[in-house]
Amino acid sequence: MAYHEDDGDPAEKAEREATAWFVRLNDPMASDQDRRAFQRWLEADPAHARAMAATRDLWDDLAAPARTLSASRARPATAARPSPRPALGLGGWLRRAGLAGAVMASLAAVAVWRDVGLIDRAFADYATRPGERVSTLLEDGTRLQLDGDTAIRTRFTAAARDVVVLRGRVWFEVAPDPSRPFTAHAGDLDARAIGTAFEVDVAAGSVAVGHGVVLAAAHGGAQTPVRLAPGERVEIGPDGRLGAAEAADPSTLFAWRRGLLVLDAAPLRLVADELGRMTAGRVVFAGPGIAEMRLSGTFSADEPEAVLAAMRSALGLKTAIAPGFATVIYR
Incomplete structure (x- = not known):
């Protein structure tokens, strides 16, 4: 997992990634593939293991007050001094573990609620946080400009170049390569470039062309693709169907790039x-x-x-x- 953020501090970057992994692995929907990817990340750098240990310690510290509160509520008010702590049976340990898990899940939910892009960015090949814009080159020479809170994955093979826009807004200046078509996927929208510079916006469900030609299609191919010329834009509707191409003012539409x-x-x-x-x-x-x-x-x-x-x-x-x-x- 390559995580590209201009943070300037590798330790802080490792801590953010560890937090994202912790949240993801505590999700009941976490898969074996997620766990294998986590193991690769963990083994890639000794700093990752240290960051993960620190993250787990932090969550344990945050769960401790809840455990203390639970114990104090269970203690009889008339007790002059605490009685010796009995050994916990399996049921007791499970209750404790369940309480700690509930606290951790609640805190994880708060983290994801305030930063909905946290998980997407953690599992992206290229990503930006809110408030930052980054330009970069892909391995084929395609130039990207990522707006704030954007995350993408790349899937390049000998026959095709595919970029999955997980969230956010991206400007592509596609490097010509007739033998390997370049397609950007964003939700239900697929945009195939033909010698093109274009923008994909996940939130708007749209693609807009700066120069060249783009073939925009609804994912699955149930609708005839829409051919977009420079200065044209198309959106995909809630029903998963593309609307008609419409003229767009590049000075307004692409203003974020400036x-x-x-x-x-x-x-x-x-x-x-x-x-x-x-x-x-x-x-x-x-x-x-x-x-x-x-x-x-x-x-x-x-x-x-x-x-x-x-x-x-x-x-x-x-x-x-x-x-x-x-x-x-x-x-």
């Missing part, structure tokens, strides 16, 4: 997606109809507070912010 966010009467539910790329933590709407209110303006992609200030001044909304955890937008 570090800008351009909004033209955008619903706040879509603005929330943009904020999720810009900063850590969830965006929550507290009140009916707020998500469909619309906002216009041009903002720096590095200043999410400016977007929130515009919501307050232009739309009369209020915000409550717990940094790194959640932003609540209400009337």
Whole structure:
């Protein structure tokens, strides 16, 4: 698992990966393949084992107060001093383990709730955290630009080049190679490049072309592919079918590549997606109809507070912010 983040500190990177592995392996849906991949990660660097041990110690420390609380509730109030601790039978150990597991699962759920991209990024070949944008080259010479909170996997063979966009938004400048077609997969959307630079956005379920040609198709091939020319964009609907190609303004659509966010009467539910790329933590709407209110303006992609200030001044909304955890937008 290659995890590309510009963090500058290998120890912090190992700690984040260890946390992600811990959360993933405590998921009841974790597979044997996950466990084998974890073992490979663990053996790849001695720092990984140290980070994992520290993570387990931390979770044990966090579970200890719950165990203490449980024991204090079970102790009779009239006891003058604690009686000698009886040896725990199998049932006692299972209850203790269940309590610790519940605490760990709750804390893991909180971590994933506030950072929904945590798992995708941990299992990606290339990834960015919220607030960072990264440019990189794939092994075939294709150039990528990843927006904030983006994760991809690559599957290159002698016959094909496939990139799975797990989350986020990616700009591709595809290296020509007629013998190996290049296809980006994002949910129910497949985009095959023909000498192309194009963008795939998982949240919007869309592909847009900067130059060259893209054949966009619904996954599974039940619908005739849509051929997109430069300056065209297509979305896939909730029913899994592609809409018609439509003209798109590249200066607005691709503004994120220049570090800008351009909004033209955008619903706040879509603005929330943009904020999720810009900063850590969830965006929550507290009140009916707020998500469909619309906002216009041009903002720096590095200043999410400016977007929130515009919501307050232009739309009369209020915000409550717990940094790194959640932003609540209400009337």
